Every structure is written in structure tokens, then in C-alpha cells.
Amino acid sequence: MSNDGHTLQASCWANGKDLVNAQIDLNKCVATSLPSKAWLSTIASIPRRHASILFQLRTGHIALNKHLHRINCVDSPLCPACEEAPESVDHFLLFCPAYERARLRLLFEGGPSTRGLHALLSDRKLLRPLLQYIHDTGRFKRTLGDLRLPKEPTHEADKARPVPRR
Ligand SMILES: [Zn+2]
Numbered sequence: 691m692s693n694d695g696h697t698l699q700a701s702c703w704a705n706g707k708d709l710v711n712a713q714i715d716l717n718k719c720v721a722t723s724l725p726s727k728a729w730l731s732t733i734a735s736i737p738r739r740h741a742s743i744l745f746q747l748r749t750g751h752i753a754l755n756k757h758l759h760r761i762n763c764v765d766s767p768l769c770p771a772c773e774e775a776p777e778s779v780d781h782f783l784l785f786c787p788a789y790e791r792a793r794l795r796l797l798f799e800g801g802p803s804t805r806g807l808h809a810l811l812s813d814r815k816l817l818r819p820l821l822q823y824i825h826d827t828g829r830f831k832r833t834l835g836d837l838r839l840p841k842e843p844t845h846e847a848d849k850a851r852p853v854p855r856r
Contacts, residue, residue, distance in 0.1 A: 725748070725812075726812065728814060729812055729814070732814045732817060733745065736817070736839060737839075737840070739834055739837075740821055740837065740839060743821075743824065743830065743834065743837065744811070744817075744820075747779055747783070747811055748811050748812075750778070750779050752779065753830070753833065754769075754777045754778065754779065754781075754782050754829075755767050755768060755769060755770065755776065755777035756776040756777050756778040756781075757778075759776075769781055769782070769786055769788070771786055771788035771789065771827075771829070772786050772787050772788045774787070779807070780807050782827070782829065783807065783810060783820075783823070784805065784807060784810075789823075789826075789827045791826075792823050792826035792827050793823065795819075795822065795823065795826060796819050796820070796822070796823040799818075799819040799822065800815070800816045800819035800820070803816065804816060804819065804820075817839070818839050821837050821838060821839050822838055822839075824837050825837040825838045
């Protein structure tokens with residue numbers, strides 16, 4: 691590890707088998723600002739695998755081909771869905787033509803701010819539509835399964851919950 695204080699160790703699974711270690715340059719993170727308290731509390735309130743993918747999207751160190759290629763986990767940085775551009779976080783979320791349908795749903799459910807990477811990765815209100823989008827693309831289905839957030843507990847569900855006995 692370099693001694694500039696801006697790198698950290700990371701690892702990735704390639705082909706579900708090989709663990710590859712890599713240096714992460716924090717200066718090249720997608721979201722350059724430190725996460726806000728509100729964002730961190732959001733992250734703490736959702737299931738771990740959802741929190742993990744959000745953190746990876748923010749840092750850019752995620753199992754998308756641009757990053758995987760940089761750390762020698764795949765042969766090509768190209769997006770496997772459209773094969774037109776490197777599969778970066780912004781390509782995956784904002785531009786890939788193969789996910790146009792999923793992106794329309796994201797726009798419908800989250801509004802115009804879903805067109806900006808910063809809002810998409812930091813606005814608590816966009817969390818559910820964002821995770822729905824990621825799920826709809828199917829990009830992480832093999833490794834992470836269903837990525838939709840569990841339904842929020844309804845009033846009816848609260849009423850149905852048994853009252854603990856003393
Ligand atoms: Zn693409």
C-alpha cells in the first residue's frame with residue numbers, strides 16, 4: 691500500500707472463484723465527497739447487501755467491467771449489455787442503451803433528479819427506485835439475487851405483529 695493515505699485495499703471475486711486484491715485510489719472515487727450523516731444512517735437502515743452495492747457504486751469499485759478490467763479480473767472494460775462503451779458506474783446507471791426501459795421506470799418513480807449521478811447516489815428518496823433499477827437491469831442477479839428493497843412495514847402489518855408477553 692502506498693503511504694499517501696489515499697489508498698486502501700480491496701478485493702473482488704472474478705468468475706465467482708478468484709479473489710483478486712487491488713489498491714483503491716480514493717482520489718478517483720465516483721462520489722468524491724465523504725458520505726453525509728443522513729446517507730450513512732440510510733445505509734445503516736437497509737440490508738447489508740443493498741448497503742454494500744450502494745457503497746460500491748459511490749466508490750466506483752464495483753463488479754462492473756471498467757473496474758474489473760482495471761484490476762485484471764476481466765479481459766475487456768466494455769459493457770457486456772451494449773458493447774458500445776466501457777462499463778463505468780455512470781454508463782451503467784445513466785447511459786447504457788440496453789437498460790433504457792429500466793431507466794424509464796427509474797425516471798418515472800424517482801423524477802428528473804435520477805438523471806444525475808450525485809443525486810442518484812446520495813438522495814435518500816431515490817434509494818428505492820435506484821435499487822429497483824439495479825434489480826431490473828439484472829446485472830448483479832447472478833451474484834446478488836433480488837436487489838429490490840423489502841416492502842416497508844405497513845400499518846396493517848404492525849397491527850398483525852404479536853404483542854410480546856411480559
Ligand atoms: Zn452498455
